[in-house]
Amino acid sequence: SQKIEQNSEALNIQEGKTATLTCNYTNYSPAYLQWYRQDPGRGPVFLLLIRENEKEKRKERLKVTFDTTLKQSLFHITASQPADSATYLCALETLQTGANNLFFGTGTRLTVIP
């Protein structure tokens, strides 16, 4: 069956350090992968998208890598700030036909400690 795993439920890091979140998947033929941020009481907000043929994507302090051999995406936040504290979700878009092809991980709750 299809499965997406995010490395841990919670991650605490010190302000200024780089946070690295992991998204692993099995049994998929991915088209691309998306990362979302979710704050308490709010809906997820789209951050970045990386395609299957891309190794790395950057946006300001954010960096995403995609290794289809390892079946893994890494999401990095450099120079982390307390305002980066949130839950981060990865979502995998597969190559199957039909619109029902976007699958979400359960998320990693990041806390940046001042």
Add this chain to the structure above:
Amino acid sequence: EAQVTQNPRYLITVTGKKLTVTCSQNMNHEYMSWYRQDPGLGLRQIYYSMNVEVTDKGDVPEGYKVSRKEKRNFPLILESPSPNQTSLYFCASSPRRVPPRDNSPLHFGNGTRLTVT
């Protein structure tokens, strides 16, 4: 402001009492979808709509109905709610979705927390 609006934000009801959660988007998006979010299970798709009058089942459609009579609205209907439908529900929209490669990211509403007793 471009947004997806869900109502109500919080709802407590009893088993069997029909309810509707409304969802409206002002971005002229073709695609709309409903998800439920449960601890340890992540976001799971209930129903989706590629365009007006076109709806289809997601991963967990049992106990739910939807309709898409106009582009901006996509209500979620629970005809006879049960306690296992207690959850956090999200509506989402996207400009278009032409799987498997030409898809846009989702815009989410702020959720409806439903409790069925």
